[in-house]
Amino acid sequence: MRELTDGSTAIVRGALDAGCDFFAGYPITPASPILMMMMRELPRRGGMAIQGEDEIASIGMCIGATMSGARAMTATSGPGISLYSENIGLAIMGEVPLVIVDVQRMGPATGGATTTGQGDVQFVRWGTGGGYPIIALAPSSVPECYTLTMDAFDLAERFRCPVFLMTDKELNLTATTVEVDGWRAVPVRERPARAAGGDAPLPPYRYDPPADVPPLAHYGAGEVVRFTGSTHDERAFITKDRATVERLNRHLAAKIDDHGDEIERVTLDRQPGATTLWIAYGSTAGAMRAAAAAARATGRAVSTLTVQSLWPVPERAIREALAGIERVVVAELNHGQYRREVERVAAGRVAVSGLHRIDGELIAPEQFLEAAA
Amino acid sequence: MSAGPTTITPLATYRNESPYPFCPGCGHTVILNHLNEAFRLLDRDPREIVLVSDIGCAGLSDQYFATSAFHGLHGRSVTYACGIKLARPELDVLVVMGDGGTGIGGTHLINAARRNIGITVLVFNNLNFGMTGGQHSTTTPAGAVTSTTTAGNLERPLDVAATAAVNGAGYVYRGTSFDKDLPARIAEAVRAPGFAILDIWELCTAYYVRGNQFSRQALFATLDELGFATGVVRHEEVADYGAAYRAANPPRPDSPSLPPKGLEPRFAAALARRFELVVAGSAGQKVRTAVRLASEAAILSGLAASQRDDYPVTVQTGHSLSAQILSPEPIEYTGVETPDALLVLSTDGLKKVGRHLAAMGEDGRVFAVPELGELPTRAPVTPIDLSRAPGKLNRSLAALAAVLGALGLLPKEALEEAARLGPEEYRAGNLAAIAAGWSLASGL
Ligand SMILES: Cc1ncc(C[n+]2csc(CCOP(=O)(O)OP(=O)(O)O)c2C)c(N)n1
Ligand code: SF4
Ligand SMILES: [Mg+2]
Numbered sequence: 001m002r003e004l005t006d007g008s009t010a011i012v013r014g015a016l017d018a019g020c021d022f023f024a025g026y027p028i029t030p031a032s033p034i035l036m037m038m039m040r041e042l043p044r045r046g047g048m049a050i051q052g053e054d055e056i057a058s059i060g061m062c063i064g065a066t067m068s069g070a071r072a073m074t075a076t077s078g079p080g081i082s083l084y085s086e087n088i089g090l091a092i093m094g095e096v097p098l099v100i101v102d103v104q105r106m107g108p109a110t111g112g113a114t115t116t117g118q119g120d121v122q123f124v125r126w127g128t129g130g131g132y133p134i135i136a137l138a139p140s141s142v143p144e145c146y147t148l149t150m151d152a153f154d155l156a157e158r159f160r161c162p163v164f165l166m167t168d169k170e171l172n173l174t175a176t177t178v179e180v181d182g183w184r185a186v187p188v189r190e191r192p193a194r195a196a197g198g199d200a201p202l203p204p205y206r207y208d209p210p211a212d213v214p215p216l217a218h219y220g221a222g223e224v225v226r227f228t229g230s231t232h233d234e235r236a237f238i239t240k241d242r243a244t245v246e247r248l249n250r251h252l253a254a255k256i257d258d259h260g261d262e263i264e265r266v267t268l269d270r271q272p273g274a275t276t277l278w279i280a281y282g283s284t285a286g287a288m289r290a291a292a293a294a295a296r297a298t299g300r301a302v303s304t305l306t307v308q309s310l311w312p313v314p315e316r317a318i319r320e321a322l323a324g325i326e327r328v329v330v331a332e333l334n335h336g337q338y339r340r341e342v343e344r345v346a347a348g349r350v351a352v353s354g355l356h357r358i359d360g361e362l363i364a365p366e367q368f369l370e371a372a373a
Numbered sequence: 374m375s376a377g378p379t380t381i382t383p384l385a386t387y388r389n390e391s392p393y394p395f396c397p398g399c400g401h402t403v404i405l406n407h408l409n410e411a412f413r414l415l416d417r418d419p420r421e422i423v424l425v426s427d428i429g430c431a432g433l434s435d436q437y438f439a440t441s442a443f444h445g446l447h448g449r450s451v452t453y454a455c456g457i458k459l460a461r462p463e464l465d466v467l468v469v470m471g472d473g474g475t476g477i478g479g480t481h482l483i484n485a486a487r488r489n490i491g492i493t494v495l496v497f498n499n500l501n502f503g504m505t506g507g508q509h510s511t512t513t514p515a516g517a518v519t520s521t522t523t524a525g526n527l528e529r530p531l532d533v534a535a536t537a538a539v540n541g542a543g544y545v546y547r548g549t550s551f552d553k554d555l556p557a558r559i560a561e562a563v564r565a566p567g568f569a570i571l572d573i574w575e576l577c578t579a580y581y582v583r584g585n586q587f588s589r590q591a592l593f594a595t596l597d598e599l600g601f602a603t604g605v606v607r608h609e610e611v612a613d614y615g616a617a618y619r620a621a622n623p624p625r626p627d628s629p630s631l632p633p634k635g636l637e638p639r640f641a642a643a644l645a646r647r648f649e650l651v652v653a654g655s656a657g658q659k660v661r662t663a664v665r666l667a668s669e670a671a672i673l674s675g676l677a678a679s680q681r682d683d684y685p686v687t688v689q690t691g692h693s694l695s696a697q698i699l700s701p702e703p704i705e706y707t708g709v710e711t712p713d714a715l716l717v718l719s720t721d722g723l724k725k726v727g728r729h730l731a732a733m734g735e736d737g738r739v740f741a742v743p744e745l746g747e748l749p750t751r752a753p754v755t756p757i758d759l760s761r762a763p764g765k766l767n768r769s770l771a772a773l774a775a776v777l778g779a780l781g782l783l784p785k786e787a788l789e790e791a792a793r794l795g796p797e798e799y800r801a802g803n804l805a806a807i808a809a810g811w812s813l814a815s816g817l
Binding site for chain 2: 001002003004005009012013016022024029037041043044045046048050052053054056057060061062063064065066067068069070072086087090094113114141170173174175176177180219220222223224225226227228229230236237238283286287289290291293361362364365366
């Protein structure tokens, strides 16, 4: 059995199957279908979906709801991510699990509301003050939209942090044919219980070693719970104590930086004898795979790497993919945002070039073939 | 909500041991003591109270209480409180915000009031930004001297209470830190099921008092001069938004939602390669639904289909385009640069396909309604004339069926089956359109 469906629907299904029970968002093309579906689907399952007065309120309500024990998601596009910015920092600092869908459209500003783009890649990475690591997943097909949404919920719980799901207009709004049993669900971990067996619960912000992630404490579950966006001690009281401040800041970085292997998601399609590697993500990766099939049909060997976890950069996997490669082409719908990361990993040992398109259309398979000529 | 039996002995205090950090004479200290009294009146488990603080000196407040607490971003305290309350309606959720928060977060206040989300907001209104150095705020009275209005404030102060009241807040109170009944009013506000707000005027001894020789008497005089109502401004029985939401949306666990619309391939299509077809018409011509039906027919025929729709944001006017790909292989790339075939149904559609027409070569096929005249393309153009068809006929679907038939892309039975699987109200019309189109196919 097959069905005709799109990334928006796949994301909503993924969220529902991951146990999402709170959604707040503000309408924006091309993310609105997610909002509309969540408004329809969540209440009938006992959850709640709210259209906020703006994006700031939407993400704020999601953060509040999570602290009341909900599993929350919000969805927007580039302009909305701009308005999320300060609260993304709050979710990082307060260690709030939250899934943020960025259905990219062409920017900057209002840009091309109905044209696709991949211009938010570095923006989500550096989109709030402080420069702390974030996690961003990027599905490259409709079924991956489903699986990676579930993954995003799981990683948000695992690391108690906001997790971005980065898609684009093409992936979310173009309907395509999917096998009905081709949806791959992944387990989403439960929020660990606190205060088990009558023991006094651990302070919700105690980490030893720094990469540790203590269980989230939420309101209304039998303990006094404090939360703060300010630099804090292990019980969320504001502090300037240098050792405590440093431990907190190390923790916020280490809990993600030290666990890259748990986050890393790539698909390497290595072709024997290939000295050219194409790298892409999101809808661009679909065209890349189509181009690779065409190249191979004519006897040209090309390897491809689809990156599904953009942040943190899966450096180990990229280095592995570079083995035996002389030439890398990074394809993306921007001026070369992820190419910078690949160049950094390649460290001059392999020639890295970019294949870009910024006219609102997808990179076509023919463009890959020309780039590899 | 807040009232109700409780098993704990009344607490002597909801404060913790930390002394307040505020300047001598600061109104915040006084109000927080009243708040502590209000908690004692309410007699709730401190774990069931969430004190959400904004930013500024007022934003420090939560740290001096033994209740649950949330200290977030400037102006956004109301949004967190709403999220907390919506997800856990049994909690008492209170916001402490300065007058600064009523400016930067004004929209949240208005919208929470309008929706009547059952939180209680205490505005610690000291008429200026204390923490950042005595700058003027949205509530600074006209003429007042602050660090940013050295020649006297030109702005009219925001009437926080009236704004909340006019937008339907269930409970609105305006008073001062000097009100003896403040604990009772706060408790009353918390018990009110809808949105509650207390606009509490007070003294910032470090800045506003010094800059304006301000005092308790001057504070009352200012309220008088402005004609701002004091006391309980509004107290109506309105439902908490979350309760209303749950009542209006009972869970329906057994109603299927988002079911996969599974289609079992049962027809055979002769198509051996990827085929790109663009249909270009106008809003209202049902282009998208016609192409959708054909996409489903393709799946019923064992093919993969993709469909990308394009239309202006003003959906009921202008063009409506659908780019469809049919392929025996899975479709990884959904873009269409040079379609194999193009069906043009209107002038609006024609305006949008110039690049396709220019790119298409002699091996392409263009189909068009006759009234469009000569088309700028090297591809052969075949007219599809449906002008004599009955007025109600779905012309887009008929024309598309004709094209699919003429090009031998899909079997007629698959289109008919897709129509039968579609919404009942359109079934007969769609079947008629397919029949009409198919009868034209052989002549194209
Ligand atoms: C987004 C943002 N902008 C500016 C600030 C700086 N800031 C800190 S406190 C404050 C004003 C506080 O005034 P008010 O809310 O009246 O509280 P008060 O200090 O008077 O109690 C400002 C603007 C901030 N924290 N966040
Ligand atoms: S600066 Fe003003 S508001 Fe802040 S503590 Fe001092 S008196 Fe109070
Ligand atoms: Mg103030």
